Amino acid sequence: MKRLLPLFALLILFSCKKDITKITSPPKPEPPVASRTDDQKLKDSVYYYYKEQSYWTESIGTYDPIFSFTDKYNSYDNVLTALMQQTPVHAGYNGPIDRFSRIEDISSESSSRAKRADLADGYGIYLTFVRVNGTVYLYAYFIEGGSPAESKGMRRGDRIIEVNGNTDMSENNTDFIQAALDGSKLKLKVLRDAKEVTVPEMTYTSYDINPVTKDSVLTVNGKKYGYLALSSFEEMTDDGGNSTAMLNDIDQAFSNFENNNVSELILDFRVNTGGYVSTAIYLADKIINSSGNNKLMLSYDMNKNMQKYKTGRGAQFADVMFSKRTQNLEVKKVVFLVTDYTASAAEIVISVLKPYMDVKLVAEKSATYGKPVGFFRQDIMDKIGLWAASFKIINASGYSDYWDGIPADIRNVTDNVTLDFGNTKENMIAAALNYLSTGSLTASARVARSSTNLNSSFNTPLKRINNLRERDLIKN
Numbered sequence: 001m002k003r004l005l006p007l008f009a010l011l012i013l014f015s016c017k018k019d020i021t022k023i024t025s026p027p028k029p030e031p032p033v034a035s036r037t038d039d040q041k042l043k044d045s046v047y048y049y050y051k052e053q054s055y056w057t058e059s060i061g062t063y064d065p066i067f068s069f070t071d072k073y074n075s076y077d078n079v080l081t082a083l084m085q086q087t088p089v090h091a092g093y094n095g096p097i098d099r100f101s102r103i104e105d106i107s108s109e110s111s112s113r114a115k116r117a118d119l120a121d122g123y124g125i126y127l128t129f130v131r132v133n134g135t136v137y138l139y140a141y142f143i144e145g146g147s148p149a150e151s152k153g154m155r156r157g158d159r160i161i162e163v164n165g166n167t168d169m170s171e172n173n174t175d176f177i178q179a180a181l182d183g184s185k186l187k188l189k190v191l192r193d194a195k196e197v198t199v200p201e202m203t204y205t206s207y208d209i210n211p212v213t214k215d216s217v218l219t220v221n222g223k224k225y226g227y228l229a230l231s232s233f234e235e236m237t238d239d240g241g242n243s244t245a246m247l248n249d250i251d252q253a254f255s256n257f258e259n260n261n262v263s264e265l266i267l268d269f270r271v272n273t274g275g276y277v278s279t280a281i282y283l284a285d286k287i288i289n290s291s292g293n294n295k296l297m298l299s300y301d302m303n304k305n306m307q308k309y310k311t312g313r314g315a316q317f318a319d320v321m322f323s324k325r326t327q328n329l330e331v332k333k334v335v336f337l338v339t340d341y342t343a344s345a346a347e348i349v350i351s352v353l354k355p356y357m358d359v360k361l362v363a364e365k366s367a368t369y370g371k372p373v374g375f376f377r378q379d380i381m382d383k384i385g386l387w388a389a390s391f392k393i394i395n396a397s398g399y400s401d402y403w404d405g406i407p408a409d410i411r412n413v414t415d416n417v418t419l420d421f422g423n424t425k426e427n428m429i430a431a432a433l434n435y436l437s438t439g440s441l442t443a444s445a446r447v448a449r450s451s452t453n454l455n456s457s458f459n460t461p462l463k464r465i466n467n468l469r470e471r472d473l474i475k476n
Contacts, residue, residue, distance in 0.1 A: 036067065038381065043070040043079045045380045046103065050080065053388040055373055056087040056098060057303045076384060077103060092404040098389050100371065106385045118209045118234035118244075118275075120469070123186055123202050125149045126271075127160060127465035129171055130417060136462060138169040138177070140190075141417035142271045144231060145210035146245075148202040154190070157420040161196065162189035177465055209234055210245045211275070214268070214421040215253035217260045220433055226257040227429075229268035229421040232471055233275025233345040236282060246279075254286050258328040265334045266432045267349070268421060270364070274344025274371070274471030284349050285325040287334060292356030293324040295396065298348065302391035317391065322356075333358040335432040338408065339415060341468055343369035348393055350406055355396040360409045360441070362431045367405030409441050417461055 036044065044066045051060050060083060063069035073079045080103055090097040124147020130139045138160040143149045160169055163180045164187050180186060188199040213229040228250075236247040257265070265287065284297060300310065300317040309316045336342075336350050338361050347368050353359050361368070375387040394400040410431050419426040424433060435441060 038383075039076075040067065040070070042076045042380060042384060043067075043073065046070075046076045046079045046384075046386055047083065049378045049380070049386050050083045050101070050388045052305055053303075053376055053378065053390045054083070054087070054098070054101070055303055055389050055391060057305065059088055060086050080386070090403055097403065100373070101375070101386075101388045104377075104385045104387070105383070106379060107383045118232075119206055120144065120147070120209050121206050122204055123147060123149045123181060124207065125154065125181065125186075125466075126468060127177070127181075128417060129462040129465070131462060132418065136171060138465070139417050141415075141461070141464070142213075142231070142468065145213055146207050147209075148205060148207065149199075152200050152202055153197075154188075154199060155192075155420050157418055157423075158190040158192050158197075159418070160188060161191050163187070171463060174463070174465060181466060208245075210249065211272075212246055212249035212253065213271075215249065215256070216422050217256060217262060218266070218422070218424055218429075218433070220424060221437065223437070224260050224262050225433065225436060226253075226260075226262040226265040227268065227422055228253050228265070229270075230283075230346075231271050232273060233277075233279040233283070235276055236279055247282075250283065250286065254326055254329060258326060263330060263332045264436050265331055266337065266429065266436075267334060268337045268429075269342045269346040269350075270337050270339045270415060270428070271341055271468055272343075272346040273341055273369075273468050274346060274474075276474045277345060277348065277374075280345040280348045281320060282325070284352050285323050286329075287331055287349075287353060287357075288322045288324050289331050289357060290324065292322045292353075295322055295356065296320075297322045297352045297396065299394045300391050301394055301400070306391060322352075331357065333360070333436060335360045335362060335435060337362050337428045337432060338368045338406075339364040340367070340369050340405070343371040344471060345474075347371060347402065347406055351393070351395045351399060351402070354399070360432075360435060361406065362410040362413055362428050362435075363408030364413060364415045364428070365408075366411045367407050368402070370403050370405035372400050372402055410435065415461065 047063070047066055047070050051057060051062070054060060061069070070079050073082060080101060084098045084101055085096050087096045087098040089095065093099055124144035125140060126142040126144075127138055128141045129136050140154060140156055140158045140160065142156055143154045161167065163169070163177055164183075166173070166176060168176070184204050186202045186204070190197050190199060209232060211231040211234055213231050215228045218225045218227050234244065234246050236244055238244055281297065297320045299319045302317065306317070310318060334353065334357060336359070347370070350359065350361065350368070373389045373392045376390055378386040378388065380386060392400050413428050413431045416427045422429070424430060
C-alpha cells in the first residue's frame with residue numbers, strides 16, 4: 001500500500017512560508033561521533049539530519065566537529081530551535097521562515113500505530129464559547145467523524161448545557177470543562193433544536209477518523225449545488241488493501257453529484273488541517289474538469305540533496321498530472337470555505353485547481369493558514385522523530401509561496417457554529433451560494449455579514465475550549 005523512500009524509509013509531510021530562491025547544497029556534515037552519550041548523539045543527529053534534509057540547507061551553518069555546535073545546547077529541542085532560527089527571515093512571521101519543523105517522542109510508539117496517521121484519541125468533541133444576543137453559551141463547533149461523540153449522535157451546533165453533572169457553562173469554568181474532555185468518561189447534556197438531549201456516556205478511546213463530515217446536494221431557487229465538508233485527508237486504503245470508509249464516502253458523494261447533474265461545488269474545508277497527499281490528489285482528480293485533464297497538477301522543489309528523488313524509476317517526487325476520475329461531472333465553479341485552520345493538503349487542492357477552474361475562497365478572516373512545504377519523519381535511535389521542512393509544492397502556474405495563506409475572495413464572513421455543516425442559512429455557506437447564483441463577490445460578502453439578513457441573533461465566536469490538532473501533508 002505504501003511506497004517508502006529508500007534513504008529515509010518513513011512518512012512525508014507538508015507545511016510552511018515565503019519566497020525562496022533555488023538552493024545549492026553545501027558540504028554535508030559528518031555523522032555523529034559514536035563514542036558520545038545517547039543524549040549527545042540525539043543532539044548531534046538532529047543537526048546532521050536537519051542539515052541534510054532542510055529546504056533551507058544553504059542557510060544552515062557547517063560545524064566541524066558537529067558537537068562544537070550541539071554542545072552549546074542542553075536538549076535536542078533547543079538544537080532544533082537554534083537551527084530553525086538560521087533559516088531566512090519572513091516578514092509575515094517577524095522571524096525565521098521555518099516555523100514548522102518539529103521533533104516528536106517515538107520511544108513508546110508501537111510499530112502498528114507508527115504507521116497510522118488516521119488514528120485519534122479522545123471523544124472527538126471541539127468546543128467554543130459563542131455570544132448569542134449578548135449572552136455567552138458553549139457550542140460544539142466540530143464533531144469528528146468516527147469518534148465516540150459522533151457515534152453517540154452529537155453534531156456541530158449542539159449547545160452544551162451540562163458536563164459531568166456540572167451546569168456552569170461559563171468562561172469562568174473553562175478549566176473544569178477542559179479537564180472533563182481529557183477524562184476517562186464523559187457525560188453531556190445538550191440543547192438541540194430547542195430540545196434538551198442527554199448524550200449517552202462516552203469513553204475516552206482511540207478511533208479511526210472518517211473525515212467526510214457532510215455531503216449533500218443543496219437545492220436553492222431550483223438550482224442544485226454539490227456540497228462536501230471534509231475535515232482531513234486520511235488514507236484511502238487500510239493495511240489489507242481495502243477501501244476505507246472515507247474513500248467510499250467520497251466516491252458516493254461524487255456519484256450523487258453526477259446523478260444530479262451538478263456543475264458547481266462548495267467544498268467546506270473550515271476544519272481541515274491537512275493529511276495525505278495521495279488523498280488530496282485523488283480529490284482534485286474528482287473535481288477537475290476536462291480543461292485540466294492530463295495536464296500538470298503539481299511539481300516539487302527541494303534542496304540538491306533531495307533532487308535524486310525527482311527523476312528515474314520509482315521517483316518519489318516526479319511531477320503529478322491530472323487524471324479526471326468522473327465521467328459525467330463537468331465542474332464549472334468551485335467555492336472553498338476556509339479558516340486559519342485550513343492548511344497543508346487542503347491548500348494543495350485549492351492551489352492545483354486554480355490554473356484550470358473558476359475557484360473562489362470564502363474565509364472567516366482573510367486567508368488560509370499557509371503551509372506549502374513538506375517533511376520527512378526521520379527516526380533517530382528509536383527515540384525521537386525529526387520532521388524537517390524539506391520540500392515545496394508548486395502548481396501549474398508556478399504558484400507556491402503562500403506562506404501567509406492563500407488569500408480569500410470573500411473575507412471576514414463569520415462562521416456560525418450554532419448551525420450544522422450543510423445548512424444553507426449558515427453565513428459562510430450562504431455567502432458561497434450567493435456568489436454562485438449572482439457572480440457578485442461584494443454582494444456575497446455583504447449578505448454573509450449582515451445581521452439583518454442572516455442569523456440575526458448570532459454575533460461572534462469567542463474563546464475555544466480546545467483546538468483542532470495540527471496536521472501536515474503526508475506523502476505516502
